[in-house]
Amino acid sequence: MDTKNAGFNSKLIHAGGFHDVNGSAVTPIYQTSTFSFQSADHGAACFSGESDGYIYTRLGNPNIAELEKTVAELENGFGGIATSSGMAAVNVVYLGLLASGDHMISHNAVYGPSRTIMESLYPKFGVESSYVDATNIENVIRAIRPTTKVLYIETPANPTIGITDLRAMAKIAKEHKLKLVVDNTFCSPYLQKPLDLGADIVLHSMTKFINGHADIVAGMVVTKTEADYNLLKPIMMNIGCNMDPHQAWLTRRGLKTLSIRIDRAQENAIKVANYLENHPKIQWVRFPGLKSHPQYELAKQQMAGPGTMISFEVAGGLEGGKKVMNAVKMALLAVSLGGIETLIQHPASMTHSKLNDEKQLEGGITKGLVRLSIGIEDIDDIIADLDQALAQI
Ligand code: LCS
Secondary structure, eight states, X not given: OOOTTSOHHHHHXXXXXXXXXXXXXXXXXXXXXXXXXXXXXXXXXXXXXXXXXOOBTXXXXXXXXXXXXXXXXXXXXXXXXXXXXXXXHHHHHHHHHOOTTOEEEEESSSOHHHHHHHHHTGGGGTOEEEEEOTTSHHHHHHHOOTTEEEEEEESSOTTTOOOOOHHHHXXXXXXXXXXXXXXXXXTHHHHOOTTTTTOSEEEEETTTTTTOSSSOOOEEEEESSHHHHHHHHHHHHHHTOOOOHHHHHHHHHHHTTHHHHHHHHHHHHHHHHHHHHXXXXXXXXXXXXXXXXXXXXXXXXXXXXXXXXEEEEETTHHHHHHHHHHHOSSSEEOSOOSSSSOEEEOTTTTTTTTXXXXXXXXXXXXXXXXXXXXXXXXXXXXXXXXXXXXXXX
């Protein structure tokens, strides 16, 4: 079925549609490194692009193509480029859009390694960067240089849940001829569609919501234009950060239930955020669905729901937070997010530990900040677990 004009949920089930000669309801796994040609001429035509037959799995594979088409359709983009991890997707974008002498502006709270790789490896190739609080538009405008080429935004940001105004970023990008790249990992296309808001490129750690079952690591880049797709796709192919067919098959399977997983986890997250906000031992809670979130109105305008990620700080700062993390019984003390299980972690010593204290604080990552990724378990059990853990402080 052509799903171009279908609704989001129908796309989740049927987009990228692939039907084998046996009428298999689910795409078989093409666990092969290479594909044989019908003739020497056919092989040459596949290489020249006259035929769209498959050649070699690093360059393309039916399972990977199905997933790429699906995520691109969900994001309303031209095409998808699947990668072996979310960090591979980040690097494909950096490598494709930035050259020696270029400058990139980004938000000061992004996933730790997205910043540390830009500041530790890319200067070697003459690429410069500035990290500012992009939730304040003026900071972004002030950071623009004649050499700025890319505006790289993550919203909601990991782990501070700060929200950046994507329409405003798109306007700035257009005025200054910058490419606007948005890491949409925290929302998935179910809750936010950056390309519709004016971004040029969207990327994902599909390890999170898109796969949703904490059993693979993968990434995806989706471009709005054919030109950007043609720029970035060969970088993935030639670096060799392709997905594996089985990984792609698992991700396509997990993606089918994206909306019902997020609906359930989000319903739980709203209740957990309210519970935490009213708890006497909690100092502050950051969740886009709470009126206390500084960008509560903006979140409502650009997101279809508040999501499932909550940050908070307990009384006693770091020591209090550690007590809670050590005391939970059902939530897993683990990094990653966007899966069906509730996870709790400590960004300052875990996901963002490679940023020094100064950079952590400048990005709002306090020592006592604890991050929750809410799962789809029974809400009473999630709250009872947090309740007994908080009782230990
Ligand atoms: N972008 C964001 C917003 C992320 O949260 C992550 C991973 C990545 C990119 C990189 O994706 P990966 O290579 O891991 O698939 N975030 C993690 C986190 O918060 N905890 O563990 C991993």
